[in-house]
Amino acid sequence: MIENLLDLTIATQAVLRFAVRTEPLQARLPAPWQVTPDPAGVSKGANLAVTFNDALLNQDAAGTPTADAVSRYIGFAVPARHPETEEEAGFNFRILTAHPRAVPGKYKTSRLGTVLREFYAKGNDMSATVTDHFRFRDPGGGSVELQLQYRRGLPVRVVSQGNVRSATDPNILRIYKIHELLDVVRSVPQNIDRVMSYQFRNSISEFSDLFDGTERLVSVTIVPWYVRQVYGPGTT
Numbered sequence: 001m002i003e004n005l006l007d008l009t010i011a012t013q014a015v016l017r018f019a020v021r022t023e024p025l026q027a028r029l030p031a032p033w034q035v036t037p038d039p040a041g042v043s044k045g046a047n048l049a050v051t052f053n054d055a056l057l058n059q060d061a062a063g064t065p066t067a068d069a070v071s072r073y074i075g076f077a078v079p080a081r082h083p084e085t086e087e088e089a090g091f092n093f094r095i096l097t098a099h100p101r102a103v104p105g106k107y108k109t110s111r112l113g114t115v116l117r118e119f120y121a122k123g124n125d126m127s128a129t130v131t132d133h134f135r136f137r138d139p140g141g142g143s144v145e146l147q148l149q150y151r152r153g154l155p156v157r158v159v160s161q162g163n164v165r166s167a168t169d170p171n172i173l174r175i176y177k178i179h180e181l182l183d184v185v186r187s188v189p190q191n192i193d194r195v196m197s198y199q200f201r202n203s204i205s206e207f208s209d210l211f212d213g214t215e216r217l218v219s220v221t222i223v224p225w226y227v228r229q230v231y232g233p234g235t236t
Contacts, residue, residue: 003175003231007066011055013223014132014148016200017046019216024209025078028093030170036081036088038218042187046218048210049090050200051075052134052146054117066101072115073097074136074144076207077164093167094206096136096144106174107166113138121152128152129196130222142204148220151194155181155224175231186220195220 017038025035025047037047053073058066076094081087092107098115118133130152135145159179166172185194198220202211 003233005061006174006230006232007061008059008063008230009055009226009228010057011053011223011226011228013054013221013226014052014134014146015219015221015223016050016052016146016217017043017219017221018048018050018210019045019218020048020210021212021214022047028167029078029080029091030167032083033080033089033091033170034083036079038079042184042190042192042221043219044189047079048215049075049077049079050144051077054119068097068099068102071097071099071102072117072134073099073102073110074134078167087163089163089165089173091165091167091170096138098136107164107172108168109166111138138204143201144204144207145199145201147197147199149196149198150185150220150222151196152222153183153185153194155183155222158182173233175233177229177231179227180223181225183222183224184219185222186217188216188218 022035035047037045053075055071058069060066074096075092077090077092080089080091092109095105095110096113097110100112103110103112114137116135120131122129130150132148135143137143161177164174164176184192186192
């Protein structure tokens with residue numbers, strides 16, 4: 001398959017991975033895709049990723065800033081597998097964005113609202129403590145909010161590739177090629193915990209079946225440096 005470069009993003013992220021009830025996630029996937037929790041590693045058992053994005057620059061394939069060149073948004077995705085083709089992909093089922101030009105977005109899943117981001121880092125010699133506050137509020141007054149404080153660690157440089165599809169239209173395929181730094185500040189499976197305080201709140205009814213009190217936080221990963229090239233299927 002020939003791939004065409006579609007766009008590029010430079011950003012910072014905070015990624016929360018949860019283990020939630022399978023049924024409401026499966027209901028968000030098109031048939032015959034199946035929810036596939038992370039099989040191993042720092043997020044073993046997680047089946048929902050909530051990513052808080054601060055996009056510093058979005059460019060198109062020619063290197064020109066896009067209409068939403070700078071944006072803040074929250075992405076919700078489910079890891080899934082196709083039982084016939086065995087393809088694995090993350091399925092984006094909702095983006096909560098502050099940028100009006102990012103609606104309905106590349107996955108046709110974006111909703112518009114307002115975003116508040118407060119970020120503070122305090123360093124002492126070689127150590128640093130980071131305080132991060134990220135809140136999306138929709139026009140109806142519902143919100144998704146993260147308040148996090150953690151001790152910064154030594155990040156790992158990772159190069160990866162993966163498929164991301166839209167839960168609204170599974171024919172939308174975007175192939176991510178990513179170069180990033182990862183700082184895992186909490187991992188329940190691997191007994192990592194440099195989180196000093198944490199609070200995640202949701203009052204948007206769309207997500208009430210996911211965050212009903214039975215969800216478990218599996219990991220928190222800070223991505224201080226994120227460079228992503230996105231490719232799409234071309235003609236053969």
